[in-house]
Amino acid sequence: MSVSLTVMREIAPSARVAPDAVIGPYCVIGPRVTIGPGTVLTRRIIINGHTIIGSANRIEEGCILGTSPQDLKYSGFPTVLIIGHHNHLGPRVTAHIGTEFGGYLTRIGDNNVLLDGCHVAHDCYVEDRATLGKNVLLGGHVLIETGAVMEDQAAAHQFTTIGCFSRVLARTPVRRDVPPFTRFGSLYGSKQPSVVGIHEQGINSAALSQSEEKELRHALQEVFDDESALQTKIEQLVNMGVEGAAAVLCEFCQRSLQGVFGRYNELYRGQMPPQALKYLPPEVLALIRRQTP
Amino acid sequence: MPEVSRQAVVEKGAQLADDVKVGPFVYIGSCVRIGPGCVIDSGATVTGQTVIGAKCRIFPLAVVGSAPDGSDQMGTCTIGQANTIREHVTINAGCDEPTQIGDDNLIMIGCLVGAGARIASHCVLNNCTQINPGARIDDYVWTSAFTSVLPGGSVGAYTFLVGYTGVETDAPPFAMVQGYPFRVRGVNSERLRRCGFGDDDIRALKEAFRQLYNGSADQINEPALRKMQDRKDLNPHVVRLIEHIQAGLAKRQSK
Numbered sequence: 272m273s274v275s276l277t278v279m280r281e282i283a284p285s286a287r288v289a290p291d292a293v294i295g296p297y298c299v300i301g302p303r304v305t306i307g308p309g310t311v312l313t314r315r316i317i318i319n320g321h322t323i324i325g326s327a328n329r330i331e332e333g334c335i336l337g338t339s340p341q342d343l344k345y346s347g348f349p350t351v352l353i354i355g356h357h358n359h360l361g362p363r364v365t366a367h368i369g370t371e372f373g374g375y376l377t378r379i380g381d382n383n384v385l386l387d388g389c390h391v392a393h394d395c396y397v398e399d400r401a402t403l404g405k406n407v408l409l410g411g412h413v414l415i416e417t418g419a420v421m422e423d424q425a426a427a428h429q430f431t432t433i434g435c436f437s438r439v440l441a442r443t444p445v446r447r448d449v450p451p452f453t454r455f456g457s458l459y460g461s462k463q464p465s466v467v468g469i470h471e472q473g474i475n476s477a478a479l480s481q482s483e484e485k486e487l488r489h490a491l492q493e494v495f496d497d498e499s500a501l502q503t504k505i506e507q508l509v510n511m512g513v514e515g516a517a518a519v520l521c522e523f524c525q526r527s528l529q530g531v532f533g534r535y536n537e538l539y540r541g542q543m544p545p546q547a548l549k550y551l552p553p554e555v556l557a558l559i560r561r562q563t564p
Numbered sequence: 565m566p567e568v569s570r571q572a573v574v575e576k577g578a579q580l581a582d583d584v585k586v587g588p589f590v591y592i593g594s595c596v597r598i599g600p601g602c603v604i605d606s607g608a609t610v611t612g613q614t615v616i617g618a619k620c621r622i623f624p625l626a627v628v629g630s631a632p633d634g635s636d637q638m639g640t641c642t643i644g645q646a647n648t649i650r651e652h653v654t655i656n657a658g659c660d661e662p663t664q665i666g667d668d669n670l671i672m673i674g675c676l677v678g679a680g681a682r683i684a685s686h687c688v689l690n691n692c693t694q695i696n697p698g699a700r701i702d703d704y705v706w707t708s709a710f711t712s713v714l715p716g717g718s719v720g721a722y723t724f725l726v727g728y729t730g731v732e733t734d735a736p737p738f739a740m741v742q743g744y745p746f747r748v749r750g751v752n753s754e755r756l757r758r759c760g761f762g763d764d765d766i767r768a769l770k771e772a773f774r775q776l777y778n779g780s781a782d783q784i785n786e787p788a789l790r791k792m793q794d795r796k797d798l799n800p801h802v803v804r805l806i807e808h809i810q811a812g813l814a815k816r817q818s819k
Contacts (some may be wrong), residue, residue, distance in 0.1 A: 317624040
């Protein structure tokens with residue numbers, strides 16, 4: 272057997288790969304994939320489906336992007352996975368395309384860090400500057416807001432929302448929405464996880480003005496000192512006329528309370544979530560309109 | 565002729581049915597037999613004495629039939645029909661007894677099926693589920709993320725394992741099970757309903773669970789168990805539950 276020194280990779284002829292993107296050995300790029308300039312795919316990365324990757328991302332060994340969703344109802348509609356710019360996807364990260372009954376789209380925004388073995392399931396939206404630790408699992412239809420952090424081996428239930436600048440502690444099963452600017456977890460495995468404190472680094476990285484921060488801290492103290500009578504406490508705060516970050520917090524909590532088992536996005540089960548219409552590429556929208564009268 | 569990518573390696577002696585599709589960078593060992601309609605996606609590895617039934621899908625970078633950790637023997641692995649084996653799954657081949665997987669299972673990303681484990685049919689193993697060597701999984705079991713069934717553990721039919729659960733002994737059938745050491749949290753009624761169980765069956769099972777468990781798997785209410793055994797008018801599913809519990813107790817006493 273002769274040894275070939277040509278680098279082995281398989282890029283479908285119709286794939287659109289920017290000329291300065293780096294595609295390492297043993298990568299497999301499917302026919303409907305777009306890869307933006309400056310994106311680096313190290314080695315053994317498999318990208319299938321209708322996947323659009325922006326510029327300057329770093330994607331490491333063993334990542335598999337754009338394969339079909341792990342949902343038994345999925346029947347093969349050509350849905351989309353969009354990855355923005357400047358993301359870091361560690362080794363063995365997997366992300367799936369969306370489903371036709373959940374908004375046709377899975378999206379990872381900009382400047383996110385996803386460490387080893389993270390899984391971004393169908394119809395998830397990861398906004399910007401989020402950090403997902405090792406082996407973090409997102410169930411379907413999860414929304415990760417800007418600046419949220421999930422520590423190692425945390426897992427999010429379907430339709431949950433992780434609020435902006437919050438932190439989910441390691442090995443926490445998230446079964447309801449995590450409010451912004453809080454730390455969420457259970458210190459002992461068997462206890463039902465809940466808000467355990469304020470996420471100081473989150474408040475720092477949100478770069479709030481002094482008065483805004485003061486108001487937010489007051490609201491957090493007020494609401495989560497103990498979580499009983501959440502509804503009335505939030506209504507009181509809203510009536511007082513909070514602004515800025517505190518208003519974001521109140522609005523988030525009110526939405527969660529409207530939802531099913533504390534999960535607001537569950538109200539969009541089987542429907543198009545509002546984010547989908549915002550981000551879906553026009554050609555896919557046209558295809559959807561043609562298929563669904 | 566099977567459709568094999570020219571960048572794949574298929575060893576001499578491997579038997580591939582006519583319409584098998586093999587993607588690039590796949591490795592298929594010499595003692596492997598793959599049934600019709602299977603798709604082996606890019607970068608997957610199938611080795612050992614592995615038999616795969618019809619219409620299975622193996623996703624990228626999954627490893628099927630490799631030797632278990634710390635061993636270099638070639639083992640056997642039998643996989644039934646219409647199974648979906650997702651990305652990064654590892655299925656080890658068993659040396660002393662074969663690893664067996666039934667039909668129509670969905671094994672999600674990052675799962676491990678150890679050497680000699682046996683999985684029946686229609687199961688869904690969620691991401692990162694660890695089925696350790698020698699474990700047994702019955703029909704229609706669903707697991708959540710990060711659950712593990714430890715060596716020698718077993719899970720009865722129709723049982724649901726809540727996330728992060730560890731099963732070290734025998735989880736009963738029809739139950740919802742949580743924690744490590746696990747506790748029985750109730751009857752998996754939604755799943756039973758979807759599988760065509762009647763309301764009477766579910767009510768009978770709920771009543772039986774209420775009598776048999778004090779909220780903990782290790783504290784089976786034995787007087788209640790004995791009383792139930794003597795009854796002649798039991799629902800057949802409750803009889804099955806009692807038989808499973810008795811078999812588990814007998815196994816533990818003989819150790």
